[in-house]
Amino acid sequence: MTMDQERVRHVLETVFARQDVEDVCKQRDLGGVIRILTKYGITQGQIANLTGIPQGRVSEYKSGKRVPTAKHTFESFADGLGMPGHLRRHLGLASSGGGGGVRVVSxxxxxxxxxxxxxxxxxxxxxxxxxxxxxxxxxxxxxxxxxxxxxxxxxxxxxxxxxxxxxxxxxxxxxxxxxxxxxxxxxxxxxxxxxxxxxxxxxxxxxxxxxxxxxxxxxxxxxxxxxxxxxxxxxxxxxxxxxxxxxxxxxxxxxxxxxxxxxxxDPAIIACAFGYRSYIPSGKGNHGRARALLTTALQHLPKDTSPGTTSWLAARHAEESAALGESEAALQSWEEAREAFNIADPEEDRVWTRFLDRDRFDSFAISTYAQIGRLNEAEAVAHAVISRLSEVERKRAGIILGDIATAHIVHGSVQEAARAAREGLAVIRETESGIWLPRFIVLGEALRRWQTQPPVRAFLEELAVTKRQFSASPR
Known part of the structure; x- marks a missing residue:
């Protein structure tokens, strides 16, 4: 005789209090749980109806023919059967069900x-x-x-x-x-x-x-x-x-x-590693060390093996040279980057070059031009890039807005710098891109002398909040 829903729930509560169920949950053995449930009269069909897992799949779990590994399977099982918190924890889940399995991007x-x-x-x-x-x-x-x-x-x-x-x-x-x-x-x-x-x-x-x-x-x-x-x-x-x-x-x-x-x-991998490493000292203001790493990266990379990698590393080299105030070296590296980008197809190159589309490449131009004093060119490129960005590319917007703010500071437009920096900081918080926070801390130090101006004060207050947010985060 088939149990009614109330009786099924009562049996489930009784069975879930058993030690043998806790033991199999500790082993993340759903098949074992199913075998115990069927022993106490819960059918595979009822389990399927409650969990949304096909009955054939439930049967395969019970027999051991299949062993579930995906978290969503354990969640469907635990949520559908109403498993208590201690059993959920043994299965590697949160103590209570909910929408913890997705992340809102934008x-x-x-x-x-x-x-x-x-x-x-x-x-x-x-x-x-x-x-x-x-x-x-x-x-x-x-x-x-x-x-x-x-x-x-x-x-x-x-x-x-x-x-x-x-x-x-x-x-x-x-x-x-x-x-x-x-x-x-x-x-x-x-x-x-x-x-x-x-x-x-x-x-x-x-x-x-x-x-x-x-x-x-x-x-x-x-x-x-x-x-x-x-x-x-x-x-x-x-x-x-x-x-x-x-x-x-x-x-x-x-x-x-x-x-x-x-x-x-495959020396291109080493070149990429040095390129990524260069961001660590750069974020601390040690542009000399960052450029040295990029020089090493370019030396490791054989010519013509990866134009996309060459373009990225040379553009970064130009950016760091500009930060050191070496305009001639910056322009020389930028020319190398531009030539490589013109022949590169990042989508057909290495996996790490696929970020290097026109927008990202132009963002290096913004940073480089701004720091060597070619402000009109920097701002023109920046506005063009921002207008092209999609919602899914919000991380890039934060980087670019930081570059725009830097350009305005160099140009003496304090309020415009504060406005761009504040917008960029909002993106940093939204996307949780802490790696770019040091850039905005440097902007805050540069703007602090004008802290009596409302736009600057607003940015500095939000910067302090953002720093606390990231220091308190379990990131």
Whole structure:
């Protein structure tokens, strides 16, 4: 005889108080939970109806044919069955159900923050091989639930098999890892650092596990490509760790990238690592050290191997030279950057160059021109860039607004500088891009002498609030 809903809930409450249920939850064994529930009269069909998980999948979990790994599966199970807080915690979930699995990016765009879903999302973005528009981003987020429902099949099954038997890696696994690395580089432009870090770290662990199970063989092209993936992912992890304020972890990731670069004979990875590292001293005002790192990066990069990387590094070199007041060196580096950009196709270059579209390249021009006194050119480029930015590219707006504020300070337009700096600071808070906060702290120091002026005072007050926000954040 089928139980009614009230009776089902009563049985669930009784069973969830049992020690054996707590024990299997500690092992994150949903199959074990299902076996106990059916022992006490809860049918697989009732579990399916309550959780939204297909009955066939519930049966496979019960028999052990499939083992769930995606957080959303555990959440559906716990939410649908009304599991108490202590069991939810054993399953790795928050004590109470809710919408903790998504992150609002901007204007209603929501991105999943579950580690496994982020890996799937990064892989899907990487396979596209082209930038995302906001409408397309929304569509991909909408499709993610269906992708997650298939998490134990197709791509994930291949990766899981490679993790259990690393010697069995094949072209499909490598391509999936390459796509995922490319996708995480794209996600970095759209999401706060802490949102994607766990997914990226899990991805690196999987790549490392596969590599550790394979024998070193210079002739093994698949293994070499996986090492490149490890290097490309490690430089991004170093960059994100810097954003999170963990400089020690960032150095470790960059060291890993350097080892991967050498083993794969891919010096562009080392060049990228030095390029990312240059932002650390630059944020502290040590432009000499930053430029030295960029010089080393350019020396490591073979000519014509990656025009996109050359363009980025040379533009950064120009920016740091301008900050040192060396106009001639800045213009010389800028010319090198411009020539490389004219022949570069960042979308077909390295994964870290895909951020370098016209808007981002022009932002380097704004910074360089502003600091060497070519203010009219700097402001003209800045206004053109801001007008082209989309909602999904809000991180860039903060950087560019900081450059505009710098240009206004140099030009003597204090109120305009304060206005631009305040707008940029709002973007920094919105996108949680703490790596750019030091730039606004420097702006605050430059504007402090005019703190009696209302626009400047308003910016300084918001800067103090923002500094407290980031220092208190668990980033």
């Amino acid at each position: 204007d209603g765009v929501q991105i999943p923050t579950d580690t496994f879903d982020l890996q799937l999302f990064a892989e899907a973005i990487g396979k596209r091989g082209e930038p995302l528009k906001r409408r397309e981003l929304l569509a991909m987020v909408g499709q993610l639930g269906a992708q997650s429902a298939l998490a134990q099949s197709e791509a994930w099954e291949k990766v899981a098999f490679a993790l259990s038997r690393p010697s069995a890696i094949d072209e499909a696994v490598v391509r999936e890892m390459e796509a995922r690395a490319a996708g995480f580089h794209r996600l970095e432009e759209m999401l706060p650092a802490h949102t994607i870090f766990r997914g990226l770290a899990a991805h690196l662990n999987e790549v490392g596990t596969i590599l550790n199970g394979t024998a070193t063989d210079p002739k093994d092209e698949l293994r070499r490509r996986l090492i490149v993936v490890a290097g490309e992912s490690s430089v991004l992890a170093g960059w994100i760790a810097t954003d999170l304020g963990n400089i020690s972890a960032a150095r470790n990731f960059y060291d890993t990238a350097e080892k991967a670069s050498k083993e794969a004979d």
